[in-house]
Amino acid sequence: MKVEFSAFPKAFSGNVAVFVAAEKQLLATAKTLDQGGALGRAAAASRFTGAKGQSLVVLGQEKVGRLLLLGVGKARELDARAAESLGGLVVADANAAGQKAVTVVVDPVKGRLSPAEIAAHIALGARLRGYRFDKYKTKEKPEQKPTLELITIVVSTTAEARRAYARLEPAVDAVFFSRNLVSEPANVLYPAEFARRAKDLTKLGVKVDILGEAEMKKLGMGALLGVGQGSPRDSQLLVMRWMNGPKNQSPVALIGKGVCFDTGGISLKPAGGMEDMKWDMGGAGAVTGAMMLLAGRKARANVVGICALVENMPDGNAQRPGDVVKTMSGQTVEVINTDAEGRLILCDAMWYAQEKFKPQAMVELSTLTGAIIVSLGHERAGLFSNNTPLSNKLRAAGSEVGEKLWRMPLGSKYDKLIDSDIADMKNVSNGRDGGSITAAQFLQRFVQDGVAWAHLDIAGMAWSGKGNDTTPKGATAYGVRLLDKWIADNYER
Numbered sequence: 001m002k003v004e005f006s007a008f009p010k011a012f013s014g015n016v017a018v019f020v021a022a023e024k025q026l027l028a029t030a031k032t033l034d035q036g037g038a039l040g041r042a043a044a045a046s047r048f049t050g051a052k053g054q055s056l057v058v059l060g061q062e063k064v065g066r067l068l069l070l071g072v073g074k075a076r077e078l079d080a081r082a083a084e085s086l087g088g089l090v091v092a093d094a095n096a097a098g099q100k101a102v103t104v105v106v107d108p109v110k111g112r113l114s115p116a117e118i119a120a121h122i123a124l125g126a127r128l129r130g131y132r133f134d135k136y137k138t139k140e141k142p143e144q145k146p147t148l149e150l151i152t153i154v155v156s157t158t159a160e161a162r163r164a165y166a167r168l169e170p171a172v173d174a175v176f177f178s179r180n181l182v183s184e185p186a187n188v189l190y191p192a193e194f195a196r197r198a199k200d201l202t203k204l205g206v207k208v209d210i211l212g213e214a215e216m217k218k219l220g221m222g223a224l225l226g227v228g229q230g231s232p233r234d235s236q237l238l239v240m241r242w243m244n245g246p247k248n249q250s251p252v253a254l255i256g257k258g259v260c261f262d263t264g265g266i267s268l269k270p271a272g273g274m275e276d277m278k279w280d281m282g283g284a285g286a287v288t289g290a291m292m293l294l295a296g297r298k299a300r301a302n303v304v305g306i307c308a309l310v311e312n313m314p315d316g317n318a319q320r321p322g323d324v325v326k327t328m329s330g331q332t333v334e335v336i337n338t339d340a341e342g343r344l345i346l347c348d349a350m351w352y353a354q355e356k357f358k359p360q361a362m363v364e365l366s367t368l369t370g371a372i373i374v375s376l377g378h379e380r381a382g383l384f385s386n387n388t389p390l391s392n393k394l395r396a397a398g399s400e401v402g403e404k405l406w407r408m409p410l411g412s413k414y415d416k417l418i419d420s421d422i423a424d425m426k427n428v429s430n431g432r433d434g435g436s437i438t439a440a441q442f443l444q445r446f447v448q449d450g451v452a453w454a455h456l457d458i459a460g461m462a463w464s465g466k467g468n469d470t471t472p473k474g475a476t477a478y479g480v481r482l483l484d485k486w487i488a489d490n491y492e493r
Contacts, residue, residue, distance in 0.1 A: 001091070001126070001127070001130040001146075001148055001149060001150070001151065002149065002150050002151070003123045003126060003127060003150075003151050003153065003165075004150065004151070004152050004153070005119060005123075005152075005153050005154075005155060005158045005161045005162050005165070006103075006152050006153070006154050006155075006158060007154070007155075007156070007158050008105075008154055008156065009154070011063070012029075012033065012063060012064050012103060012105070013063070013064055013065070014064065014065055014066070014101060014102075014103065015064070015065060015066045015068070015094065015097075015099045015101060015102045015103065016033070016064045016066070016067055016068070016102070016103045016104075016105065017067075017068040017069075017070050017090050017093075017102060017103065017104045017105065018030040018033065018067065018068070018069060018070065018105050018107070019070055019072050019105070019106070019107050019109065020039075020043075020048075020050040020069045020070065020071055020072065021050050021071075021072055021073065021074070021075070021109070022049065022050050022051060022052075022071075022072075022073050022074045023049060023050060024040065024043050024048075024049055024050050025050060026039060026040075027072075027107040027109070028107045028108075029105040029107050030069065030107075033061060033063050033064060033067060035061055035062060035063070038058065038060075038061065039058060039067075039069065042056060042058045042069075043056065043069070048069060048071065049071070050069075050071045050072070050073065051071050051073050052071055052072060052073030052074075052077045052078070052082055053071060053073070053082075053085060053089070053469075054070075054071030055068060055069060055070055055071060055089055055093065056068075056069040057069075057093070057097075066097070066099070068090065068093055068102075070086055070089065070090070070104075072086070072109060075109055075110045075111035076111055076112065077111070078109050078111045078112065078113065078118065079111075079112050079113065080112075080113065080117070080121045080400070081121075081400070081401065081402045083113065083117075083118045083121035083122050083125065084121045084122070084124055084125030084128070084402070084469070084470050085125060085469040085470065086104075086122050086125065087104075087121070087122035087123060087124065087125025087126035087127075087128075087129065087151075087470070088125045088126065088128065088129035088468075088469040088470040088471075089469060090102055090104055090122070090126060090151065091126045091129040091130050091148055091151070092129060092469075094147070094148040094151075095146045095147055095148050098143075098147045099147060099148060100147055100148065100149050100150070101148070101149060101150040101151075101152070102148065102150075102151055102152070103151075103152045103153075103154060104122055104151060104152070104153045104154065105154045106118050106119045106122065106153060106154060106155040106156075108156070114157070114160070115155050115156055115157055115161070116155060116157045116160035116161040116163075116164050117164050118155075119153045119155040119161040119164070119165070120161055120164035120165040120167075120168055121168070122153055123151070123153055123161075123165050123168075124165065124168045124169075124171065124172065125469070125470045126151050127169075127172045128171075128172065128175060128470040128471065129469065129470050129471070129472065130146065130148070131175075131176055131179060131471075131472055132146065132472065133179065133180065133183040133474060133475070136185075167297065170292075170293055170296030170297045171293055171480070171481055171484070173292065173293075173296060174289045174290070174292040174293035174296060174477075174480050174484075175289060175293075175477040175480050175481070176477075177288070177289050177292050178285045178286055178288060178289030178292075178475070178477035178480050179285075179474070179475040179476070179477045180475075181194065181197065181281070181284075181285040181288065181289075181475075182278075182279045182281065182282050182285040182462065182463070182475035182477070183279075183474055183475045184278070185278055186260055186261035186277075186278045186311070189260055189278075189281075190233045190260050190261075190311060191228075191233055191234065191235055191236040191258070191260055191309035191310060191311065192233065192234060192236060194236070194238070194258060194260060194281065194284065194307075194309050195210045195236045195238045195309060198238050198240065198288050198307075201240060201288070201291060201292055201295060204292065204295035204296055205242070205244075205295050206240050206241065206242050206291055206292075206295045207240070207241040207242075207243075208238070208239070208240050208241075209238075209239040209240075209241075210236055210237070210238055210239070211236065211237035211239065212234060212236065213225060213228075213234050213235055215237075216235070216237055216348075219328055219348075219352065220326065220327070220328045220330075221237075221327070221328045221348040221352070222325040222326040222327060222328075222348075223325045223326075223327045223328075223333055223344040223345065223347055223348050224237070224308055224310065224344065224345040224348040224349065226319045226323065226325040226335070226344065227259075227265070227310050227312055227319065227338075227341040227344050227345050228310035228311060228312070228345075229317055229318065229319060230265055230266075230311075230312070230313040230314055230315045230317055230318025230319060231310070231311035231312070231313040231315070232313075232315075233260075233311050235308075235309060235310040235311075235345075236309040236310075237306065237307070237308060237309070237349065237352065238258070238284070238288075238305075238306065238307040238309055239304070239305075239306050240287075240288070240291045240304065240305040240306070240307075241303075241304050241305075242291055242294050242295050242299065242301075242302070242303045242304075242305075243302045243303075244295075244298060244299060244300055244301065244302070245299075245300050245301040245302040245491070245492070245493060246302075246493055249301075249302050249360075249491075249493075250302070250357075250358055250359060250360040251302040251303055251304045251357050251358075251359050251360070252301065252302070252303050252304070252359055252360065252361050252362075252363070252487060252491055253303075253304045253305075253306065253353040253354070253357060253359035253361070253362040253363070254287045254290060254291070254303065254304070254305045254306070254362075254363055254364075254365070254483060255283075255287065255305075255306050255307075255308075255346060255349050255350055255353060255362060255363070255364035255365070256281075256283040256284035256285070256286060256287030256288065256305070256306070256307040256308070256364070256365055256366070257280070257281065257282075257283035257284060257307075257308060257342045257345065257346055257364075257365070257366030257367060257368065258281040258283070258284030258285075258307045258308055258309035258310065258345075259277075259280040259281055259310055259311070259312055259341060259342060259345070259367075260278070260280070260281050260309060260310070260311050261277055261278055261280065261311050261312070261313075262277040262280040262311075262312045262339070262341065263277070263312055263313055263314055264312065264314070264338065264339035265312045265313065265314050265318050265319060265338030265339060265341060266314050266318050266319065266320055266321060266338045267321060267337045267338040267339040268314055268339075269339060276463065279367065279462055279463045279475060280342075280367050281307075281309070281367075282365075282366075282367045282458060282462025282463065282475070282478070282479075283307075283364070283365035283366040283367060283368075283456075283458060283462070283479070284307035284308070284309060285462075285475070285477065286365050286458070286462070286477060286478060286479030286480050286483070287305045287306075287307055287365060287479070287483070288305065288307060289477055289479075289480035290305065290479065290480050290483040290484055291303065291305040293480060293481070293484045294484060294487065297484075299484075299487060299488065299492060300492045300493055301487050301488075301491045301492045301493075302491075303487060303491075304353060304357045304359065306349050306352065306353050307349070308345035308346060308348065308349040310341075310345055312338070312339075312341045314338075318338070319335055319338050320335070320338070321335060321336055321337060321338060322334070322335065322336075323335045324422065324423050325344070327347050327348055327351065327446070328347075328348045328351045328352060328355075329347070329348075329351045329446055331424045331425065331445065331446070332423040332424045332425075333347075333420075333423055333424065333425055333426065333427055334420040334421075334422055334423040334425070334426040334427070335426075335427050336426045336427055336428045337427065337428045340427045340428045340439070342366050342367070342368045342439075343368065343427060343439050343442045343443055344427060346364060346366060346443060346446075347442070347443060347445075347446040350362065350364060350443065350446045350447070351446050354447075354448045354451060359451065360451075360452065361387075361390055361451070361452040361453070361454075362447070362451055362452070362453045362454075363390075363394065363453075363454045363455075363456065363483065363486075364443065364453075364454070364455050364456065365456045365458055365479045365483075366455070366456070366457065366458065366459075367457075367458055367459040367462050368436070368439050368455075368457045368458075368459060369435050369436040369439050369457055369459055370435070370459060371432075371434075371435030371436040371439075372408075372436040372457040372459050372460055373459055373460040375408070375436060376406055376460060377460060378460045378461065378464065378465075379404065379460075380404040380405055380406040380460075380461075381398075381403070381404070381405050381406070381456050381457060381458045381460065381461045381478065381479075382405075382406060382408045382436055382440075382456070382457040383395065383405040383406060383407045383408060383454060383455075383456055383457075384407075384408050384410055384437070384440035384443075384444075384454065384455040384456075384457070385407065385410075385452075385453060385454040385455070386410070386444060386447060386452070386453050386454075387452035387453065387454070389452075390452045390453075390454055391407050391454060393486055393489065393490050394454055394456075394482070394486055395407065396489070397482050397483075397485035397486035397489060398482045398485075400485055401481040401482055401485050402470070403461070403478055403479065403481060403482040405456065405482075408436065408437060408440070408457075409437060410437065410440060410441060410444060414434055414437045414438055414441050415441045415444075415445075417429035417430070417431075417434070417438050417441070418438055418441060418442055424445075425442065425445060427442060436457050439457070440455050440457070443455050456479065458478055458479060461476060461478040461479075462475070462476060462478055463475060463476065464476050
């Protein structure tokens with residue numbers, strides 16, 4: 001699907017989308033295309049009021065073949081996220097109607113954004129909504145295939161709109177890269193293959209190193225290696241560096257959970273739905289995508305991305321419940337449940353990041369617990385942090401890009417629940433209460449003094465069973481834009 005920007009033509013034709021503000025207020029182009037009050041009558045015969053996110057198709061107009069009314073709501077409501085949603089809505093509507101081309105008209109709206117910025121974000125939303133992962137389909141019914149080939153966005157300031165979109169376009173490549181990683185089946189994308197694909201980021205200037213099992217063993221990463229020992233696929237530690245900020249600036253560390261497939265190990269998961277565990281590497285996918293986006297737009301910051309890549313399999317060499325492993329930090333862990341594996345690989349990756357790079361802040365993303373879905377559903381990721389300013393900055397960035405967070409509690413009484421009788425800690429508590437919290441408490445034990453840390457439990461957000469305005473059903477790449485926005489707002493000079 002191609003996106004173009006165009007000046008206002010002498011006349012409109014074909015499939016056209018126009019703005020309508022709150023209380024059925026037709027904006028300039030809608031008024032021009034209205035014939036004898038037909039649009040008002042169409043709105044009166046429906047529930048369309050021009051509220052943000054509403055749409056209405058009007059047929060039978062002489063000037064255009066098909067007219068899509070886009071509700072933009074009140075002027076202050078048309079922010080970047082709302083404009084992206086409009087772009088996604090246009091794509092979904094055009095494909096549903098079997099249209100090959102659509103023209104979106106950006107009339108001036110006295111609000112937060114200029115017409116050029118609105119146009120650029122509509123283009124971004126349209127591109128993101130147009131994503132498909134269909135490489136393994138050999139047969140598909142015509143009505144199931146997307147038809148839209150071209151979106152023309154009409155705006156008075158075309159050159160400015162193109163420049164604005166050029167700044168946003170790297171996000172498309174990064175989100176698609178992340179979605180592709182998360183969508184791949186586990187027989188195709190295993191730890192070494194994930195690492196190999198991440199090597200492509202070297203073309204953008206990212207320095208990529210891959211640590212194998214021998215190197216991790218020398219470093220004492222017994223927790224990470226214990227998880228992967230039941231798989232014939234070697235575990236990997238992916239280390240990505242983008243150092244484009246001031247030389248005296250300590251880096252930010254991004255840590256991603258990369259369980260390329262999770263059977264649960266000896267603590268085997270139920271068969272129903274286990275196929276979904278191909279996306280248990282969603283945190284690593286997000287971190288890798290974020291590194292691609294930072295490099296793609298030449299971010300003026302120092303950032304390190306580290307992904308722990310393993311498979312959790314139940315063969316005769318697999319880790320057993322009751323085993324004790326020694327982490328890179330020197331702390332020991334009694335493994336009560338082998339299906340609580342994410343925290344075991346992350347603790348070694350986090351410690352490595354702190355020892356090697358001395359970050360000023362560390363943010364970790366993982367599809368860590370089903371408990372967070374019970375708490376927050378599929379609307380927000382859980383945020384756990386030892387630093388309120390960091391927490392607030394992450395929440396603000398997430399709100400800006402539509403990747404919402406909700407801060408969850410930590411505390412000493414929760415922490416005591418993971419004390420072990422024979423080791424420094426155990427990887428789960430005795431009961432099910434506060435499962436996402438005790439997982440976060442486990443990770444916090446591997447945060448060094450003075451390091452601002454946040455853990456994002458994205459188990460409910462990495463994959464969507466329904467999709468939304470800018471994300472089709474499937475992998476979401478949740479976290480890619482959130483991390484980029486957080487770094488842009490707080491660490492770039």
